[in-house]
Amino acid sequence: MADATAVKKVAIRLPDGTVREYPQGTTVREVAQDIGGRTALEALVARVNGRLVDLFYRLEEDAEIELLTPATDAGLEVLRHSTAHVMAQAVKRLFPEARLAIGPPIENGFYYDFDLPRALTPEDLERIAAEMRRIISEDYAFSRQEMDREQAIQFFRDRGESYKVEILEELDDPRPSIYQQGEFIDLCRGPHIPSTGRIKAFALRSVAGAYWRGDSHRPMLQRIYGTAFATQEELDRYLELLAEAERRDHRRLGRELDLFSFREEAPGFVFWHPKGYQLYRTLVDFSRELQEPRGYLEVSTPWIYRTTLWETSGHWQHYKDNMFLIDADGDRMGVKPMNCPGHCLLYSQKVHSYRDLPVKFAEYGPLARFEASGTLHGALRVRGMHQDDAHIFLREDQIEEQIREVLELVDAIYSAFGMAYTIKLSTRPDEYMGELETWEKAEAALVRALEAAGREYTVNPKDGAFYGPKLDFDVTDALGRKWQCATVQLDFQFPERFDLYYVDRDGSHKRPVMIHRAIMGTLERFIGILVEHFAGAFPVWLAPVQVRVLPIGSDHVAYAARVRAELANAGVRAELDDRNEKIGYKIREAQVQKVPYMLVVGGKEVEAATVAVRHRRAGDQGSMPLATFIERIRHEIDSRSLD
Ligand SMILES: [Zn+2]
Ligand SMILES: [Zn+2]
Numbered sequence: 225m226a227d228a229t230a231v232k233k234v235a236i237r238l239p240d241g242t243v244r245e246y247p248q249g250t251t252v253r254e255v256a257q258d259i260g261g262r263t264a265l266e267a268l269v270a271r272v273n274g275r276l277v278d279l280f281y282r283l284e285e286d287a288e289i290e291l292l293t294p295a296t297d298a299g300l301e302v303l304r305h306s307t308a309h310v311m312a313q314a315v316k317r318l319f320p321e322a323r324l325a326i327g328p329p330i331e332n333g334f335y336y337d338f339d340l341p342r343a344l345t346p347e348d349l350e351r352i353a354a355e356m357r358r359i360i361s362e363d364y365a366f367s368r369q370e371m372d373r374e375q376a377i378q379f380f381r382d383r384g385e386s387y388k389v390e391i392l393e394e395l396d397d398p399r400p401s402i403y404q405q406g407e408f409i410d411l412c413r414g415p416h417i418p419s420t421g422r423i424k425a426f427a428l429r430s431v432a433g434a435y436w437r438g439d440s441h442r443p444m445l446q447r448i449y450g451t452a453f454a455t456q457e458e459l460d461r462y463l464e465l466l467a468e469a470e471r472r473d474h475r476r477l478g479r480e481l482d483l484f485s486f487r488e489e490a491p492g493f494v495f496w497h498p499k500g501y502q503l504y505r506t507l508v509d510f511s512r513e514l515q516e517p518r519g520y521l522e523v524s525t526p527w528i529y530r531t532t533l534w535e536t537s538g539h540w541q542h543y544k545d546n547m548f549l550i551d552a553d554g555d556r557m558g559v560k561p562m563n564c565p566g567h568c569l570l571y572s573q574k575v576h577s578y579r580d581l582p583v584k585f586a587e588y589g590p591l592a593r594f595e596a597s598g599t600l601h602g603a604l605r606v607r608g609m610h611q612d613d614a615h616i617f618l619r620e621d622q623i624e625e626q627i628r629e630v631l632e633l634v635d636a637i638y639s640a641f642g643m644a645y646t647i648k649l650s651t652r653p654d655e656y657m658g659e660l661e662t663w664e665k666a667e668a669a670l671v672r673a674l675e676a677a678g679r680e681y682t683v684n685p686k687d688g689a690f691y692g693p694k695l696d697f698d699v700t701d702a703l704g705r706k707w708q709c710a711t712v713q714l715d716f717q718f719p720e721r722f723d724l725y726y727v728d729r730d731g732s733h734k735r736p737v738m739i740h741r742a743i744m745g746t747l748e749r750f751i752g753i754l755v756e757h758f759a760g761a762f763p764v765w766l767a768p769v770q771v772r773v774l775p776i777g778s779d780h781v782a783y784a785a786r787v788r789a790e791l792a793n794a795g796v797r798a799e800l801d802d803r804n805e806k807i808g809y810k811i812r813e814a815q816v817q818k819v820p821y822m823l824v825v826g827g828k829e830v831e832a833a834t835v836a837v838r839h840r841r842a843g844d845q846g847s848m849p850l851a852t853f854i855e856r857i858r859h860e861i862d863s864r865s866l867d
Pocket of ligand 2: 740
């Protein structure tokens with residue numbers, strides 16, 4: 225017979241499926257020590273029955289547990305968040321009058337907002353980092369305590385932490401938790417790493433102003449950004465990448481290469497300079513060249529519509545806050561944020577037979593979206609945009625074949641930029657419009673198209689649009705950063721809302737399906753990405769200026785001008801640098817402008833009717849007849865060679 229006083233056991237299931245028994249109340253750390261091995265040694269936190277907990281968490285019932293090291297996303301996030309606590313501790317040591325706001329982990333790091341008596345300087349950041357190193361070497365354990373909410377409010381009020389009091393007053397939790405390491409106490413849900421000594425590599429990056437709760441009527445706080453990694457090597461690699469990203473910043477290169485600019489007078493809109501607009505036109509031409517043979521029909525539809533249209537499309541209900549609205553003719557009008565409603569009206573303009581489908585409308589016209597001013601970022605996040613947008617109206621039985629064609633187009637476009645991509649399939653969300661059966665058919669068709677094309681993809685369950693499932697494409701740039709550009713959405717709702725139909729074989733009216741697709745996506749953003757991807761050194765086919773002709777002396781200018789004219793006749797974008805400058809200076813400047821080819825012409829070249837070819841990376845290519853050079857560069861342009 226069992227002894228009633230015996231300690232109850234709990235069954236702990238590990239990720240490898242083994243189950244071990246421990247006395248009730250055993251901590252996760254004790255389980256880790258019992259398991260042993262590297263993961264147990266490096267674990268910072270654990271997941272118990274799906275919930276993240278501290279290692280000192282006591283196991284009171286049967287559980288599945290997983291130990292998390294900084295090699296996992298969740299483990300790294302907890303490491304960064306705990307580093308934010310250490311930073312706050314250091315700030316409090318150096319500025320005892322500082323008041324704490326919040327300190328969450330963010331992508332690639334963390335921040336903490338402080339109310340401080342004065343603006344922080346770069347020297348302050350160094351002092352804070354030095355104090356953090358001290359706290360890390362002092363290796364304080366993190367401990368957790370729960371309090372009644374009222375007690376906690378009093379506790380933080382006594383300490384003058386008014387922001388924490390405000391957070392607590394709005395908190396639902398009747399027993400909030402506080403965490404302590406050394407003398408430092410913070411309100412936090414947790415979990416944290418076991419002790420400050422577990423932080424191996426961190427860096428403080430910058431200080432920025434941030435309103436409390438993002439509200440410009442509330443106090444302006446100082447936000448310190450930092451990051452932490454499992455090892456110094458990983459941190460160094462990350463900081464290097466950041467420095468490289470800064471060097472490639474499209475706003476900076478856009479200015480240096482004279483591509484585009486931004487003005488206070490038109491926030492969120494791009495001023496395209498001649499060279500930048502050349503780049504833009506090259507992209508649109510490329511898109512046309514691929515789409516026209518595939519039956520796309522380029523159209524241009526109005527950019528301002530009456531409210532009635534936006535009500536039909538559903539934008540009025542779902543998207544109004546992101547639209548620019550205008551009062552005219554005693555009516556409310558909206559500038560289009562998307563082309564779809566216009567294309568639906570265009571489709572309904574005439575009767576379509578089942579044989580006419582698919583109908584593919586492409587449009588590169590302007591769109592405007594009201595993005596909050598704080599989110600605008602150069603060309604990457606704009607209010608005024610153009611897209612390589614198209615809508616395909618098709619029969620249900622054509623979904624698979626049309627999706628395959630779009631996939632092939634995506635491939636043709638991204639490979640021309642040397643960009644790899646991954647595909648995500650987003651499926652039916654909990655709140656969806658339309659028939660379950662139609663959704664299932666559509667998702668199955670997308671999967672069949674992906675599989676027929678031999679594409680790998682991941683599934684994002686329930687992340688589809690309310691009107692249909694979609695494919696999202698993330699491209700990876702030269703720095704390994706991911707950008708979502710292309711999107712392909714299947715839509716059953718717009719045809720319904722706009723009462724679109726086609727006449728089927730038996731004369732009956734049927735609803736078409738609609739595919740919304742953009743491949744480069746927003747061209748402004750895509751060009752921003754390309755500038756950073758190529759660090760401004762575009763392959764020849766994209767380069768706004770492909771060749772610069774550099775006469776050595778004034779005697780050679782006339783010949784150089786003829787060379788430039790012949791290049792232009794051959795469809796090569798060429799410039800003549802006829803300034804009275806030394807040739808070395810002209811070459812350097814062309815290099816800085818990242819012009820792919822320089823043609824140097826002097827007495828010898830004039831005499832022999834040749835050009836001395838210099839490539840921006842490969843250097844001197846020797847002299848050759850102009851016709852030979854033209855043949856070579858034409859081949860490079862036509863094949864969209866990546867250099
Ligand atoms: Zn915390
Ligand atoms: Zn659309």
